[in-house]
Amino acid sequence: MAITAAEPEAAATARSFGPAVALSCRECEERYDLGPRFACEFCFGPLEIAYDFGTVTRASIERGPKNIWRYADLLPVPADVASLPNMNPGLTPLVRADRLAAELGLRSVHVKDDSGNPTHSFKDRVVAIAVEAARTFGFRTLSCSSTGNLAGAVGAAAARAGFDSCVFIPAGLEEGKVVMAAVYGGKVVALDGHYDDVNRFCSELIGDSAGEDWGFVNVNLRPYYAEGSKTLAYEIAEQLGWRLPEQIVIPIASGSQLTKIDKGFRELIALGLVEDRPYKVFGAQATGCSPVARAWERGHDVIQPVKPDTIAKSLAIGNPADGPYVLDICARTGGAVAHVSDAEVVDAIKLLARTEGIFAETAGGVTTGVLRKLAAEGVLDPGAETVVLNTGDGLKTLNAVDSGVTATIKPSLDAFKDAGLL
Amino acid sequence: MAITAAEPEAAATARSFGPAVALSCRECEERYDLGPRFACEFCFGPLEIAYDFGTVTRASIERGPKNIWRYADLLPVPADVASLPNMNPGLTPLVRADRLAAELGLRSVHVKDDSGNPTHSFKDRVVAIAVEAARTFGFRTLSCSSTGNLAGAVGAAAARAGFDSCVFIPAGLEEGKVVMAAVYGGKVVALDGHYDDVNRFCSELIGDSAGEDWGFVNVNLRPYYAEGSKTLAYEIAEQLGWRLPEQIVIPIASGSQLTKIDKGFRELIALGLVEDRPYKVFGAQATGCSPVARAWERGHDVIQPVKPDTIAKSLAIGNPADGPYVLDICARTGGAVAHVSDAEVVDAIKLLARTEGIFAETAGGVTTGVLRKLAAEGVLDPGAETVVLNTGDGLKTLNAVDSGVTATIKPSLDAFKDAGLL
Numbered sequence: 001m002a003i004t005a006a007e008p009e010a011a012a013t014a015r016s017f018g019p020a021v022a023l024s025c026r027e028c029e030e031r032y033d034l035g036p037r038f039a040c041e042f043c044f045g046p047l048e049i050a051y052d053f054g055t056v057t058r059a060s061i062e063r064g065p066k067n068i069w070r071y072a073d074l075l076p077v078p079a080d081v082a083s084l085p086n087m088n089p090g091l092t093p094l095v096r097a098d099r100l101a102a103e104l105g106l107r108s109v110h111v112k113d114d115s116g117n118p119t120h121s122f123k124d125r126v127v128a129i130a131v132e133a134a135r136t137f138g139f140r141t142l143s144c145s146s147t148g149n150l151a152g153a154v155g156a157a158a159a160r161a162g163f164d165s166c167v168f169i170p171a172g173l174e175e176g177k178v179v180m181a182a183v184y185g186g187k188v189v190a191l192d193g194h195y196d197d198v199n200r201f202c203s204e205l206i207g208d209s210a211g212e213d214w215g216f217v218n219v220n221l222r223p224y225y226a227e228g229s230k231t232l233a234y235e236i237a238e239q240l241g242w243r244l245p246e247q248i249v250i251p252i253a254s255g256s257q258l259t260k261i262d263k264g265f266r267e268l269i270a271l272g273l274v275e276d277r278p279y280k281v282f283g284a285q286a287t288g289c290s291p292v293a294r295a296w297e298r299g300h301d302v303i304q305p306v307k308p309d310t311i312a313k314s315l316a317i318g319n320p321a322d323g324p325y326v327l328d329i330c331a332r333t334g335g336a337v338a339h340v341s342d343a344e345v346v347d348a349i350k351l352l353a354r355t356e357g358i359f360a361e362t363a364g365g366v367t368t369g370v371l372r373k374l375a376a377e378g379v380l381d382p383g384a385e386t387v388v389l390n391t392g393d394g395l396k397t398l399n400a401v402d403s404g405v406t407a408t409i410k411p412s413l414d415a416f417k418d419a420g421l422l
Numbered sequence: 423m424a425i426t427a428a429e430p431e432a433a434a435t436a437r438s439f440g441p442a443v444a445l446s447c448r449e450c451e452e453r454y455d456l457g458p459r460f461a462c463e464f465c466f467g468p469l470e471i472a473y474d475f476g477t478v479t480r481a482s483i484e485r486g487p488k489n490i491w492r493y494a495d496l497l498p499v500p501a502d503v504a505s506l507p508n509m510n511p512g513l514t515p516l517v518r519a520d521r522l523a524a525e526l527g528l529r530s531v532h533v534k535d536d537s538g539n540p541t542h543s544f545k546d547r548v549v550a551i552a553v554e555a556a557r558t559f560g561f562r563t564l565s566c567s568s569t570g571n572l573a574g575a576v577g578a579a580a581a582r583a584g585f586d587s588c589v590f591i592p593a594g595l596e597e598g599k600v601v602m603a604a605v606y607g608g609k610v611v612a613l614d615g616h617y618d619d620v621n622r623f624c625s626e627l628i629g630d631s632a633g634e635d636w637g638f639v640n641v642n643l644r645p646y647y648a649e650g651s652k653t654l655a656y657e658i659a660e661q662l663g664w665r666l667p668e669q670i671v672i673p674i675a676s677g678s679q680l681t682k683i684d685k686g687f688r689e690l691i692a693l694g695l696v697e698d699r700p701y702k703v704f705g706a707q708a709t710g711c712s713p714v715a716r717a718w719e720r721g722h723d724v725i726q727p728v729k730p731d732t733i734a735k736s737l738a739i740g741n742p743a744d745g746p747y748v749l750d751i752c753a754r755t756g757g758a759v760a761h762v763s764d765a766e767v768v769d770a771i772k773l774l775a776r777t778e779g780i781f782a783e784t785a786g787g788v789t790t791g792v793l794r795k796l797a798a799e800g801v802l803d804p805g806a807e808t809v810v811l812n813t814g815d816g817l818k819t820l821n822a823v824d825s826g827v828t829a830t831i832k833p834s835l836d837a838f839k840d841a842g843l844l
Binding site: 067158159171178182187188192193197198210353355396407411417422 | 591607609
């Protein structure tokens with residue numbers, strides 16, 4: 001490991017990570033002590049958290065805080081996590097979307113609207129877990145490579161928890177995302193290139209002395225960070241009345257979120273918290289960055305990297321690390337991976353706004369667009385209970401929609417009537 | 423009354439408004455049946471909701487939904503309100519702000535962060551109540567005069583609940599607010615003038631046949647609408663562990679929110695839900711629109727209207743209807759009304775972001791700025807438990823802060839080290 005972190009690692013105790021007991025290689029199952037590691041030393045596979053869950057009941061969860069810490073017994077965090085300074089995301093609305101469902105010819109649709117998180121994207125969930133790991137390991141600076149939402153989530157969480165922060169983004173991101181990353185007072189460094197270049201840069205930095213005492217939430221803290229996405233699965237099931245949805249549409253950037261929602265569903269089944277019944281997972285990409293959907297269409301199990309060209313910048317990862325796992329999950333559950341054009345993304349943002357009053361980021365346009373497409377093609381079962389994720393906020397991608405005032409007039413009744421607006 | 427609403431009114435039954443029993447004039451106490459009225463026919467005083475509360479306990483509230491409908495027994499809404507299509511706002515975070523408190527030399531500060539609402543301002547609370555009244559009265563179109571946040575809240579709520587909408591804003595609002603108002607598909611009409619001109623226009627429209635079957639949430643539905651702000655008081659008390667704060671800093675636009683939070687606290691005391699102990703209410707304005715603060719400074723009980731000139735556009739009401747009531751409440755509770763300059767607003771936005779990871783709208787900069795000012799001046803008791811409101815979201819007033827990237831560089835370690843960022 002390039003990380004020199006003997007001192008930080010020494011600070012961690014078993015209790016620092018609650019029910020988590022080890023890191024385990026997703027490929028070869030080699031185990032490691034819980035530390036700031038992310039790749040297997042033997043096969044270079046990604047490391048995941050391994051747990052030894054105690055007794056967890058619906059009642060014990062329902063008694064918990066009204067945020068993700070109600071699921072602390074299922075996460076790599078200390079039992080007293082709710083008392084520590086953290087953004088405390090989660091328990092975002094699961095919106096019953098009857099008007100959207102009617103328009104698409106579906107019986108039951110719910111929108112899991114993660115724009116309700118503190119910095120208005122699902123990234124607050126994953127960062128919240130990474131912050132606890134960074135605290136345990138004694139890191140002083142939080143960092144990340146980001147397509148925008150993560151930078152804001154890291155900036156805010158670092159401020160709340162008292163870390164320094166330095167985040168890396170591709171140049172040319174939406175203004176809302178840049179300001180939201182910078183306003184918390186940390187450093188925001190734009191790199192000339194795509195997200196994949198930013199990611200590569202961070203991997204170099206982490207191997208250099210300059211970055212050795214930094215907690216990169218999505219690199220050396222990634223095993224912890226990624227577990228935050230499981231809370232989406234837990235919340236959806238709890239909010240449906242402790243039931244898994246029959247179909248779920250999830251966006252794909254790196255693919256991590258989709259794999260962790262699947263993991264969360266399987267944990268709930270294994271713990272007896274929900275009935276074991278089939279669910280189908282559908283992955284959604286923008287056509288301009290659809291390496292996983294292309295592999296799916298072609299029946300390949302290897303992802304061919306692409307150079308992203310889409311307005312859905314938060315999903316613009318051309319070389320998605322978890323792509324192969326996504327293909328596995330969609331195949332295993334009987335789902336699919338599909339993509340929609342930028343024009344369809346914009347239409348879908350407006351559809352969701354017009355029918356349900358939810359102003360989604362472009363990523364939410366991708367999932368809603370894929371929902372519409374797969375419903376029209378008959379790939380989705382119209383009678384099955386369906387959940388679609390909105391992972392971000394339209395306010396951060398204002399330029400995607402051309403909405404503006406209907407008219408500007410003088411403030412008089414005559415002017416109003418003359419304007420032909422009635 | 424100019425409103426012709428015999429048919430809508432007939433649809434209302436006692437149960438449509440839960441514990442509400444009448445409209446009552448705030449000035450002369452004349453009573454009216456619950457209907458789309460807002461001013462007393464005798465003295466032109468504002469009408470308020472009068473209640474006959476049943477038994478309400480902490481336990482009955484805590485068993486309720488995780489939104490404002492947990493307080494349905496204290497609001498003019500039907501008992502089954504949680505099952506109707508509505509934005510379901512509320513239960514936003516009450517953030518323990520230890521780092522902010524330390525920087526201001528205060529013992530205990532909490533930020534009530536209403537940017538967590540569905541359209542990211544407290545306006546979702548008031549609109550949620552107005553929507554239920556509009557539904558009961560049979561209105562088909564929702565409307566409002568707005569400084570921006572309300573337009574978005576009305577647009578979204580109308581979409582969710584299946585109303586048409588047509589909202590009126592002053593020309594020149596922030597882009598985020600305009601797009602957020604328009605994206606839901608309703609009409610957004612900008613009027614050349616200030617908010618007070620927009621408000622005057624809406625009063626004319628409501629007296630005209632063109633607007634007679636419209637529900638103007640903050641005009642003919644105002645008695646219902648305004649009650650939504652009480653939920654801020656309920657939530658703060660519940661989230662503090664069923665206790666009133668000793669000091670609270672509230673922004674003043676029309677002044678309605680401040681009066682309703684005070685009303686909510688008094689109801690909680692009267693119902694035995696919290697201990698009856700003193701609390702001080704502090705009102706906050708921007709210097710560029712500070713008619714209430716000026717009256718306070720001069721010891722006047724009449725508000726002299728002003729022409730607003732401030733970046734805090736959501737508070738830019740030069741002729742605040744509830745100004746005199748605000749003066750009464752701040753005097754009665756031992757509080758004060760104060761104002762801060764636009765530069766102090768921006769500094770306060772950055773202070774709150776840097777210490778707590780909360781990106782506030784300019785209105786939140788006004789309250790945080792006044793908190794800082796009154797703490798420095800010794801007007802606030804540093805040892806008392808203090809709550810400050812953030813009523814909106816920084817993403818909607820991006821231009822107020824000049825935050826941007828720290829540097830743009832090539833994606834290489836050498837470039838990073840050369841940039842002098844370490």
